[in-house]
Amino acid sequence: MKEKPTIAIIGLGYVGLPLAVAFADKYPIIGFDINEKRIAELQEGEDHTLEISSDDLKKVLNNSSVDGLKVTANPSELENASVYIVTVPTPTNKYNQPVLTPLIKASETVGKCLIKGDIVIYESTVYPGVTEDICVPILEEESGLKFNSDFYAGYSPERINPGDKEHTITKILKVTSGSTPEAAAYIDNLYKSVITAGTHLAPSIKVAEAAKVIENSQRDINIAFVNELSKIFRMLDIDTQDVLEAAGTKWNFLKFTPGLVGGHCIGVDPYYLAQKAMEEGYNPEIILAGRRMNDGMGEYVATEVVKLMIQKECKVKHGSVLVMGITFKENCPDIRNSKVIDVIEELNKYNLKVDVYDPWASKDEVTKEFGLELCTSEDELANAYDAVVLAVSHKEFKDFDVQSYRNTPSVLFDVKAFYDKNQTDGRL
Numbered sequence: 001m002k003e004k005p006t007i008a009i010i011g012l013g014y015v016g017l018p019l020a021v022a023f024a025d026k027y028p029i030i031g032f033d034i035n036e037k038r039i040a041e042l043q044e045g046e047d048h049t050l051e052i053s054s055d056d057l058k059k060v061l062n063n064s065s066v067d068g069l070k071v072t073a074n075p076s077e078l079e080n081a082s083v084y085i086v087t088v089p090t091p092t093n094k095y096n097q098p099v100l101t102p103l104i105k106a107s108e109t110v111g112k113c114l115i116k117g118d119i120v121i122y123e124s125t126v127y128p129g130v131t132e133d134i135c136v137p138i139l140e141e142e143s144g145l146k147f148n149s150d151f152y153a154g155y156s157p158e159r160i161n162p163g164d165k166e167h168t169i170t171k172i173l174k175v176t177s178g179s180t181p182e183a184a185a186y187i188d189n190l191y192k193s194v195i196t197a198g199t200h201l202a203p204s205i206k207v208a209e210a211a212k213v214i215e216n217s218q219r220d221i222n223i224a225f226v227n228e229l230s231k232i233f234r235m236l237d238i239d240t241q242d243v244l245e246a247a248g249t250k251w252n253f254l255k256f257t258p259g260l261v262g263g264h265c266i267g268v269d270p271y272y273l274a275q276k277a278m279e280e281g282y283n284p285e286i287i288l289a290g291r292r293m294n295d296g297m298g299e300y301v302a303t304e305v306v307k308l309m310i311q312k313e314c315k316v317k318h319g320s321v322l323v324m325g326i327t328f329k330e331n332c333p334d335i336r337n338s339k340v341i342d343v344i345e346e347l348n349k350y351n352l353k354v355d356v357y358d359p360w361a362s363k364d365e366v367t368k369e370f371g372l373e374l375c376t377s378e379d380e381l382a383n384a385y386d387a388v389v390l391a392v393s394h395k396e397f398k399d400f401d402v403q404s405y406r407n408t409p410s411v412l413f414d415v416k417a418f419y420d421k422n423q424t425d426g427r428l
Contacts, residue, residue: 002117005190008032008081010106012042012071014264014334015123015158016087018051018169020069022194024060028067030081032109039073048362050333051162078113083121083190086110086135087158089264090124091337096271096291098127100134107135111142114151119178121154121187125269127213127276128206131155132179152183155205156191157212162263163332173197177208216269217287222256223266224290227297230258230428234304240428241417258428259415260301260339260391261294262328267337298342301415301428305387306350308411308425314386315407317351322385322405325392326358326366326374330416333360340391341370343415347389357381359396387411393418 004027009020012033020031033039041048045058060069070077078084088102103124110120120139122131136147145151156176161167174195178184188201202208230240240258248255261267270287277284309316328338344354356366357375366374375381378400384407390397393416402412402419412419414427421427 002082005082005119006030006067006080007083007085008078008110008113010078010084010086010110011088011102011124012038013087013089014049014051014162015160016085017042017047017049018160019085019087019123019158020071021052021056021060022169024067024069026193029060029069030077031069031071032075032078033071033073036073039071042071048333049162051160075109075112078110081113082115082117083119084110084113085121085123085156087123089336090126090268090272091264092268092271098272098275100126100130103130103135104138107138108142111139114139114143114145116145116150118151119154119183119187120151121156123156123158125157125212125265125272126155126209127272128209129276131205131209136179148179148183152179153205154178154183154187155208156187157208157215159215162334163329170194170196174199175202175208175211176200177202177205179205210273213269213273216265217273217290219256220261220266220270220294221286221290222254223259223261224293226256227258227261227293227428231300234426234428239421241421257417258297260297260328260343262337262339263334264328264336267294267328267339295339295342298339299346301389301391301413302343302346302350304426305347305389305411305413306352308413309387312409312411312425314409314411316386318353319386320353320355320382320384321347321387321389322381323347323354323356323389323391324358324397324400324402325390325394326356326361326370326372327392327394330393331360331395333362333365335361335365335369341372343389343391344370344372352387355381355385358392358394360394381405385410387413390414390416390418392416 006028008030009016010032012031020029023029045054086106088106091099159172174191176188176199178187192199233240247253274284274287326340347354363374386407411425414424417427
């Protein structure tokens with residue numbers, strides 16, 4: 001285990017790139033991604049995820065005082081590393097089952113490069129046991145080396161919050177773990193050298209894996225609870241936000257808000273834990289109940305919009321709707337697992353023409369992922385709509401003159417409670 005290792009980061013997305021840039025201040029870094037277009041973009045000093053500024057990226061790419069960051073799509077260049085950190089995505093399929101293919105492929109790639117003394121650290125979301133039961137055997141098979149004798153493993157769950165410029169990677173406390181006490185100490189010190197917030201060394205890899213999935217499962221369940229409250233309070237003609245504001249005056253009340261739950265973590269991680277539980281013969285009722293509630297919110301929002309349109313005698317059949325926002329959260333371009341698409345697809349079932357406006361998202365990515373034509377500027381919008389749905393609270397929408405895009409009559413539904421409630425016809 002080298003004192004100053006060359007570190008290879010496998011996967012340069014929302015998680016891998018910030019990690020690579022953080023480590024590049026102190027270590028020689030090889031950033032690897034199979035997407036050649038992504039590599040070409042990064043080599044030009046640009047990051048379409050907007051997690052790293054062009055100046056910061058160019059600084060580590062061209063820094064002559066340290067070894068800095070080299071990005072590549074050539075797997076043979078990984079052979080120069082002695083520490084490998086895997087940050088590939090771990091999504092779910094249409095049946096909400098974990099998809100480990102990217103993790104398996106990454107393990108095969110790394111395994112071909114391993115030599116005696118190397119360490120492989122996983123950051124991707126997994127259920128407890130994946131690192132040692134699935135990934136390590138692949139590493140052994142591909143390398144011909146023996147685990148915990150010739151090479152070692154660790155798990156350090158990512159805690160990236162896309163679009164958050166306050167809680168950046170070095171400012172978030174990092175959970176670490178290793179396959180032996182010596183490997184664990186080495187991995188912990190490695191992260192501690194760049195994570196200013198510090199680290200927490202878990203007693204085992206499985207504990208660290210479990211910690212990751214329950215962090216977001218807890219949030220998912222809490223959001224599901226307030227989503228259910230929102231449904232109840234709308235039936236009782238009570239404003240949910242007013243209730244949450246009043247309840248929030250108690251010191252130990254948890255301030256969660258209702259909404260669409262998407263993204264790469266909260267909408268995915270609970271299914272990983274649920275899958276493992278079911279493999280062990282246990283049906284995780286609370287976890288899956290929360291998932292059902294949150295996965296159904298897109299359909300619920302669309303239905304409530306149509307109900308309001310009927311009540312106000314707006315044009316429904318062949319009417320028009322403007323949906324504001326397609327990313328999974330505000331002020332970031334990330335569309336992964338966005339639940340806004342559920343709202344759009346449900347509105348389409350009523351023969352409504354839906355325009356989607358989002359100044360943050362990429363037209364090409366939205367077309368590729370959802371088959372939609374995205375509007376990224378006001379010039380592309382129609383003159384007026386029979387309904388407007390504020391789905392994502394981008395900062396640009398504060399100054400957007402939403403009233404000027406409304407027909408008479410029309411409905412304004414505010415999913416995020418972003419506008420003054422007196423200006424809207426409904427909100428969660």
